[in-house]
Amino acid sequence: MAEAARRAEAPAGGDLALDEVASGYGAVSIVKGVSLRVRPGEIVALLGKNGMGKTTLLKTILGMVALRGGAISIDGASTAGLAPAKLVALGVGYAPQEQPLFQDLTVRDNLRLALSSDRLLPEALERAFGHFPFLKDRLSQRAGTLSGGEQKMLILTRALMLKPRLLLIDEISEGLQPSVVDRIANALAEERAASGASMLIVEQNLDFALRVSDRWAVLKLGEIDDEGVAEAEARDRVLRHLSV
């Protein structure tokens, strides 16, 4: 097969491989030897009770928390020593759990800041309106005055602006009404269909997680406790891990 044809057929999504990843804060170990794969175009849900290390694992992938053991690679290349900005440039998108918006800036300016050039804005906005049409009428509104659900959609939109090949999403459905969760689920499915992006999503909402993902893994005290394919039968099995 010609090289050009092979490239055209290659999936656009990033291939994330975690091998015995360990990290933590100060003297405390949080992530303890996690091995996990997100293949090109795959959506994997990372589940688990509060405080089990899910956010810490995402931040370790992003280089925001230092890797203490093991290895992380994207498309076969080690990410060791790469700063978060470099990973973003390589196509890694991040929708964090904590409030990342500039509350006093407009919706338009929050979105502009995600882009390297204003020239990219018109096309990026068109794609954003396709996912979340309400944004069209809110471009001049201060982000801090959007509702909680609207802010979540803006956070996701911002992460999608750079057309990431690998998207890390932290509890995007938290506190949202079912109709907004539906819109976000549709946006993720459309984005994956359009761009082939791979995604690792940290979730507490089990129904949303099993709906949008291909596979799931449960993190317990910093280790993968169980994992499987996202199918209806998985619900009870995962619930057993999440119940208190």
Ligand SMILES: Nc1ncnc2c1ncn2[C@@H]1O[C@H](COP(=O)(O)OP(=O)(O)OP(=O)(O)O)[C@@H](O)[C@H]1O
């Ligand atoms: N910057 C930090 N310094 C010290 N400890 C931290 C820091 N950030 C998180 N931790 C601790 O690390 C542990 C794991 O936290 P993490 O946020 O990764 O869990 P999580 O599984 O994402 O939880 P949740 O579902 O509640 O968001 C917790 O005990 C938390 O208190």
